[in-house]
Amino acid sequence: DTGVSQDPRHKITKRGQNVTFRCDPISEHNRLYWYRQTLGQGPEFLTYFQNEAQLEKSRLLSDRFSAERPKGSFSTLEIQRTEQGDSAMYLCASRPQGAGDTQYFGPGTRLTVL
Amino acid sequence: GEDVEQSLFLSVREGDSSVINCTYTDSSSTYLYWYKQEPGAGLQLLTYIFSNMDMKQDQRLTVLLNKKDKHLSLRIADTQTGDSAIYFCAESMGGGYQKVTFGTGTKLQVIP
Numbered sequence: 466d467t468g469v470s471q472d473p474r475h476k477i478t479k480r481g482q483n484v485t486f487r488c489d490p491i492s493e494h495n496r497l498y499w500y501r502q503t504l505g506q507g508p509e510f511l512t513y514f515q516n517e518a519q520l521e522k523s524r525l526l527s528d529r530f531s532a533e534r535p536k537g538s539f540s541t542l543e544i545q546r547t548e549q550g551d552s553a554m555y556l557c558a559s560r561p562q563g564a565g566d567t568q569y570f571g572p573g574t575r576l577t578v579l
Numbered sequence: 580g581e582d583v584e585q586s587l588f589l590s591v592r593e594g595d596s597s598v599i600n601c602t603y604t605d606s607s608s609t610y611l612y613w614y615k616q617e618p619g620a621g622l623q624l625l626t627y628i629f630s631n632m633d634m635k636q637d638q639r640l641t642v643l644l645n646k647k648d649k650h651l652s653l654r655i656a657d658t659q660t661g662d663s664a665i666y667f668c669a670e671s672m673g674g675g676y677q678k679v680t681f682g683t684g685t686k687l688q689v690i691p
Contacts, residue, residue, distance in 0.1 A: 469621075507684050508667075509681070510678050
């Protein structure tokens, strides 16, 4: 499978715990995005990487959230001190270099905070 | 800021055509997209249209863009039960990092 993969697919955690999600983009794609999707809503942009550089962060990304892409390949999204309001689907997408190319989404990680 | 709006629900009979509508506010939108999301799955890009186009057809899918009214529609011909899903309209300005702004989605129910 050469698509975007995410791990884990589901995560249940207790409030206050830290969680980390991983995204593996399509191998030749240098641009990587994280989105959050809550029930009944469309995805909302969280952050963007070009290679290893994090170039844009949404105001939705509070200081409890941190994302990395250390070698410009896979990326991790960590949420510290989780809150019930963090419960959502976290989607990763990747895109190759060049204008006009679209984003390819992974299956998402569904987070439930109890 | 950008805003994308869609109706929440559409029900059609199998074999009929479905038309899903979307309005957006950002006149500088360069790309307009339609994504499909099935239950428990990620987003699948169906088609996209550049803002300098009026129409794009791809097999059973027809996208119409009225840039003056900032209105986008997706027509699915001969709708099948497998088309039941949530359809998201989305836009981006292109260039740079191309952040995509999504609508809230339209749930399409196909009745056999």
